[in-house]
Amino acid sequence: MDINLTLIGQTIAMIVFVGFCMKFIWPPILNAIEERQKQIEHGLAAADRGEEKLKQAQAEAEDIIADARRQATSIIDQANARANEIVADGKAAGQKERERQLAAAEAEIQAETNRAREELRGQVSAVAIAGAEKILMREIDANAHEDILGKLAQEL
């Protein structure tokens, strides 16, 4: 229990240990801790910024979507208008075509009628000649009476 040289030995040991701790233990550990604190701080700040950016991006996306919706609506409107126009054009063209066809048909009918009439005329003259032949019971020179028959046919 006496005070002896151990006291000085312990003091020296303490100075050595504290010195070592001060030089080689404390600074690196505290550095690591402070570095990590900084990293966490930066990480949180970055997360905040990220959230801010996300919000901006969402707002931007909503703007873009609204814009697109507006554009789509206007395109649909234009398309509808165009479709109506096309339908109207089609109707007009159809009408015209119908009229043209109608006129053509009418003209054809007219021509057909004329041709039939012409044919009938020819046949009528032959019928007339045959009738006359039967009536007269004698031969009549068709060539000699052609002018008369022609006149008759003309009158039909």
Next chain:
Amino acid sequence: MASEEGHHGPETSSEYISHHLQNLQVCKSDSGEWVWNQCAGNFYTINVDSMFWSVLLGLLFIFLFHRVARRASTSKPTRWQAFVEIIVEFVDGSVKDTFHGTSRLIAPLGLTIFVWVFFMNLMDLIPVDWIPWISSNFLGIPYMKVVPSTDVNVTFGMSIAVFFLIIFYTTKYKGPFGLIKDLTLHPIAPPTKGIGLVFAPIIIAFNFILESVALLAKPVSLSLRLFGNMFAGELIFILIAILGLWQLPLHFGWAVFHVLIVTLQAFIFMMLTIVYLSLASESH
């Protein structure tokens, strides 16, 4: 129990206790030779067991913490690093709460004191006969006190270092005159003019006595507090060890309680060191 006796016949309880309280000593005798264990009253004595365990535990602290410090990783700390960081942050927080200057010394000092004293106190939880039994039966060492903080030399050695640091910090922050002023002008301010000037020397002398005692009481109380607690705890362990089979539950109970003392005393030693040094560096 009591198997490490060196002499003949059964050992009495008092022999057992005093044997456990005896340091392994080496000293320079009057004839100039180094002799073992015949050193009563000789200042040039080294308590080999105290020094051995104290330095071994100090090296353990250095080893454990330096390993972390060397590979300190910011992004991927190991579990041990996380644990060491908890201790370091705890000490750092205690220092920052108390000491308001900037010092590269105080925090590492606190850490070293805390962990080192904690380790030294922790040796108290090793059953009292284990290491002495091994050392006497296998190594031929008759005495072995394994708890360095039950040696008053060890605790005084540390508190004396703290005492010199107090002097150093007072001088550093207040100048040499600051130290003298601290010792002479408090707590009663001496009169500086008028008839009261006659009493100034008396007041200064009074202050000086008071403040010197206060200053010297710091290292003494610091070391005796630790020594007293640990010595008493160790003594109770030894007394329990005499009881035969009953020692088992008692030993366990006291050990549980002692864990608290071990930690608390290490913390108090560290905290008071920080407080003394911050008092030294702040003006009143």
